[in-house]
Amino acid sequence: MKKLLLTLLLTVAVSAQAPPRRIISLVPNVTEILFAIGAGPQVVAVSNYDVEPPEVRSLPTVGALVDPDTEKIISLRPDLVITYGSQTELQAQLKRVSIPFFDYRHGGLDHIMVTMRALGERTGHVDQADKAARTLQAGIDAVKTRVAGKPRPRTLLVFGREPGSLRNIYASAGRGFLHDMLIAAGGEDVLNDIEKESAQVSTEMILARKPDVILELNAANRLNDADLKAVVDPWMTLSSVPAVRNKRVIVLNGPGLTVPGPRVVDGIEKMAKALHP
Amino acid sequence: MSIRRRIAIVVSAFAAFAIAVMIWAPTVGTTSISLARAFDRSIPWHDNVDAQIFFVARLPRVLAGGLVGATLAAAGVVLQALLRNPLATPFTLGVSAGASLGAMLAVTMRLELSVLGITSIPLASFAGSLLATAIVYALASSQRRGLSTNVLLLAGVTLNAFFSALILFVQYLADFAEALRAIRWMMGGLDVASYFPIVAALPFIVISFAAFAMMTRTLNLLSVGAEAAASRGVEIVKAQRLAFVSASLATGAAVSLGGPIGFIGIIVPHLVRLMVGADHRIVLPASALFGAAFLVLCDLAARTLMSPLEIPVGVVTALIGGPFFLWLLVKRS
Amino acid sequence: MRDLLWADNVSFRYAAGAPLVVEGVTVRLADGALAGILGPNGSGKTTLLRLLSGTRRPTSGRVLIGDRPLDQLSRRDAARQIAVVPQETELAFEYRAIEIVLMGRHPHLGVFTVEGPDDIRIAQEALAATGTSHLSDRFFHELSGGEKQRIVIAAALAQLGHSFSAPSVALLDEPTASLDLGYQLEISSLLTRLNQDHGVTMAISTHDLNMAASICRELILMRDGRVLAAGPTSEVLTPDNVRRLYDVEADVHVNDETGHITVLPVRRIDSGSRLPAPGSRGNPA
Known part of the structure; x- marks a missing residue:
């Protein structure tokens, strides 16, 4: 279901353009994912709560979950904004000024890998994202194997x-x-x-x-x-x-x-x- | 029947009901336990799940519920007479808002001090309630002639609004998890899992109840009117101060123990008045006893109805109290 | 006859800096007196009654009960000798008539004492004296205006205690203000009876000149916080005094046979800022 929604979302939101160059992430764990899949250099601003990876600490901040600074976000001319699912007001405003956004919501463990791959496609890092997702899955599987049978x-x-x-x-x-x-x-x-x-x-x-x-x-x-x-x-x-x-x-x-x-x-x-x- | 006899009979009946509820409540719950096992001293404490469920999970909870329910109901009675307003509650004069602000600050500042086994949130909320009481008291007694109940009411309502704004502000600055924890505290909770907080709240509540006991007949006169009470021999300034301070102190202690559990302080006195009339010599003790039983029963519902999930007890009392309050308003107008 | 309650040159203001609402007033109530206090709205009648009852202390001057300064008595001791019937009684909760009357016993009871047989007998006598025995178990708020007023008077009687014989004073603040003609007459005759048969000393503030004329043996006329005139009713209630008191031209008739005085307001003299006087009533300051 989630995958279906994501694909739907991607087909609607992505108008087969060049990968975004100016990404703003309002969701700290997604910021980490962006850096993990090689999209770090494209990130131009993050939320007030972002601290990882260390590179983000020097980036401008644009508010957080409940109080995104819409004006600052728009003035930074992003071509992709990572929003959380509950930020419907921000999403509506972004739509009005035609700034594309990526709608993220927390899910289960598997959802991390799903998000990695989706963001990989969205940011032009398909291969790297796939690799990161595989590595992560392998790490998880390694633990699972170790505890299997116990x-x-x-x-x-x-x-x-x-x-x-x-x-x-x-x-x-x-x-x-x-x-x-x-x-x-x-x-x-x-x-x-x-x-x-x-x-x-x-x-x-x-x-x-x-x-x-x-x-x-x-x-x-x-x-x-x-x-x-x-x-x-x-x-x-x-x-x-x-x-x-x-x-x-x-x-x-x-x-x-x-x-x-x-x-x-x-x-x-x-x-x-x-x-x- | 003499008045003394009538008071004794009615209060005994309420006491019997409260005691029955308090004895029954710890025997029921989501888990079925064997009382025989729970009271079997030959089983080592560490192995006796039944005893731990009874003595750690349930009994403190029932005792806390009884104490908080009795206190909020009695404080409601006192404040309703003092303000001559049957719709007043123990929280009308800002005590609970002060307590909530204290708790909120303790949560967001991650205070982790503890005094004699009492942890930061109850301590901070009690301090907050004292602060609110002091502010309202200072405002209302700045006039030369004792406490003005109108100013008392206005100061209380204003302080409630102001503290609520501060609470929202602190909450806004807080982390998500902290804000959630503070909100949860405001829904009330009696699962104290320890006798310490109960013992700590007890002295304040006992002192306040001693004051309540001395002022029952005075409360009758106050509810007829301050001027009339004065002409009947009531030292009006003293009486109003004693009523306000003792009710606030008791409320503060109860809220620090169980959180700001709403509606007890208005539902219970009203039901009791419907049953026994308006004489505070009966209404006050009967409300305290009925309040104890009522909150213990609400908490019983809170811990069993949606098992394995818990409903916050403040939500249960509000679900019962909201419609009741509206009915009361309609009936009065 | 000796003075029972005596206000000696008292003045009062409600707060520092506020104007005096009672200024240099001297009033003597003899034992057994039935005095009326007349005056326009805001003339200080209610305040004077509060000073006389001791619920307020004069800013200057003093009030004596018997020969003791009132402020040397505890509130409880004062209340055993001085009872007040307020203009209106608004209850916050639903008490029965008997409960209201028993509240009058408050100054006679200890902190934890409950009314005993004596108190109940006194309350019942007070109900009988006010003709309200049949209302004993009714809810106060369900009673008519006249019935309520009689219950409150009964409470005052119960407060003054044993067969109302001890030196005691009842102060009544416009006891007939919110009542219709029938109830007004009823209360008037009740007050006369209580004064004559039971020896209760009374001071009654009122706007009803004819009631004052018919039941009060002496009158105190107040205006702007001062005493304009005081003395026996027949001497004080003159057209001249009525004009000075209310700015109203009035005919004052004395019935030659009965000696009854009737006052008929004719017209307003100074049509300044005040509303037309006849029949108009309001809250005193």
């Missing part, structure tokens, strides 16, 4: 909660990119049955579902032992949970761990190491 620990993948407590815990649920990463890394999602990308989980649910491993994503760049203890400590309340009892509450930290782009393999590697030490 028992898959039932895992709760937590990506947010109130600091210092077990309140308002959010975890990856039965579909989406994080879920796919967890599966690729050889885990079994304890929230498999919840057909959402994320869900709030109560302590009762955690106690009842008894995860073998709790993986917790933490945005901090570095965590010393004391920090780590502070992060893990609240979990000790739930001592009947196998993950807690067996000291398998594992904090994964560092930037870009969960960016749906070329660096995703690192994230999956880390998860796999945590799940299958």
Whole structure:
């Protein structure tokens, strides 16, 4: 379905012209993809939140998801703007001034490769994009092969909660990119049955579902032992949970761990190491 | 029947209902547990899932719900009498907006301090509620003769609007995940998974309830009118200050424990008045008890109705409270 | 007869810098008195009643109850001797008549004390004295204007306590203002009865000259916060004083047989900024 939509979109939007020379990307992970497929030199501006790869840090910024600076975007005379699916207003304005745009939305793990190839076609880097996509797929497959056959620990993948407590815990649920990463890394999602990308989980649910491993994503760049203890400590309340009892509450930290782009393999590697030490 | 007897009987009936709900609520949930196992001391704590579900997941949650529900309902009663307005809520005077702003700032500034097991968000929200209370109090008492309830109301409404704007501003500057987390906090949540936050909120709530208990008859007189109350022997300035400060303090503590859970403070007092009349000596304790039972039941619905998903408890109370509030407005006009 | 409530040269302003609304007023209410306070809107009648009841403190001067300065009494002690019937009573919640009357017992009860048999008996006597025993369990907001006013008067009586015999004063602020003719008469005769049969000392502010003439034995005329004239009704209620008070030309008739005084406004003298006076009513300042 997604592929069909993309092809449709491409046939409509791409009027078989020369590849764009001035690309503006408002979506940080897509910026990373652009650089990965060799379209980096064409990028002239990025969003306020872009930091990777380092080359983008010197580029002009043009707002972000909810507050794109339309005037600045147009004044930079782009011939392709990468927008997020929810930026409908920006898209309408771009249409009015006849600036083509690429409509991106997050999807599952496979969607990264799909996006790479689509952008490759769009930016005139078909071969490089295909190569990057293959490399990425190979990296993912390598992890998958390594963990194949091993028992898959039932895992709760937590990506947010109130600091210092077990309140308002959010975890990856039965579909989406994080879920796919967890599966690729050889885990079994304890929230498999919840057909959402994320869900709030109560302590009762955690106690009842008894995860073998709790993986917790933490945005901090570095965590010393004391920090780590502070992060893990609240979990000790739930001592009947196998993950807690067996000291398998594992904090994964560092930037870009969960960016749906070329660096995703690192994230999956880390998860796999945590799940299958 | 003497008045004392009537008060005792009605309040006992409400107490029985509240206690029954509080005993029943922790025995139900999305998981079926064996109570026999939960209370079996011979099973080591670390192996006893039933006990942990009962004592960690459910009991603190029910206790927090009872405490927050009782406090918000009682504070609603007090503020409605103080402002002589049955549509007032514990949040009318800006306390919850202050608390929300505090929580929002704690989330976006990634405050991770903790005092005696109380974490940054409850601390910051309590501080925010105190700040809001102080501002409204200062504004309303700048006039020489005690608190002006009109100024109180205006200051509260204005502060609510202003703090909401600040909240939106902070939210706009925040990261996506942070903004989402703060919004989630504002929907209320009682899954505290610990007794610390309850124990921490308790002293403020107990002090406020002691003040409430002393002012029940005064609240009757206040709801007839400040001038009339003064001529009947009420030290009006003292009484208004005590009512405002104690209700705000209690609300601040409750909100820091469970988030700004809406509508409890208006639905419960109204239902209680429909049942037992307007005498605050009955309305106040009955509302506190009924509020406790009501919020525990709402939270029970929140944790079971859409299982395995949870509905934020503030959404449940709003879904019940919104239509109720409208019905009330229509009925009054 | 000794003075029960005495305002000694009192002045009052609501806020610093605001004009004086009561200026140098001296009023003496003797035990058993039934005094009327007359004056145009904004003349300071309501404020004077607030000063007399002690809910406001005079900016200068003092108010004495018996021989004690009122401001030395706690609010509770003052309220046991001085009750107020406000012009209108608007309830925020739906109380029953008996509950309103029992609220009058507030200054006699401790913080956690509940009304006992004595209090209930006093409330019932107050209901009987105002002819409202049958309304006891009705909701206040469902009563007619006259019934409401009688309930509020009953509450004031309950406040003054045991068979209303202790030295006590009821201050009534335009008790008939929002009532029709029938209720006005009813309240007038109730007030006379309470004063004569139960010995309740009263001061009544009113715009109704004829009611004042028929029930009050003495009158205090106020204009612009000052006392224009005070004394026995027959001496004070003269055409000259009515003109000075309201800028209205009036015929004042004294019935030779009964001694009843009737006042008939004829015309407005100074048609300045004020609205035509006869029958017009408004909120006092």
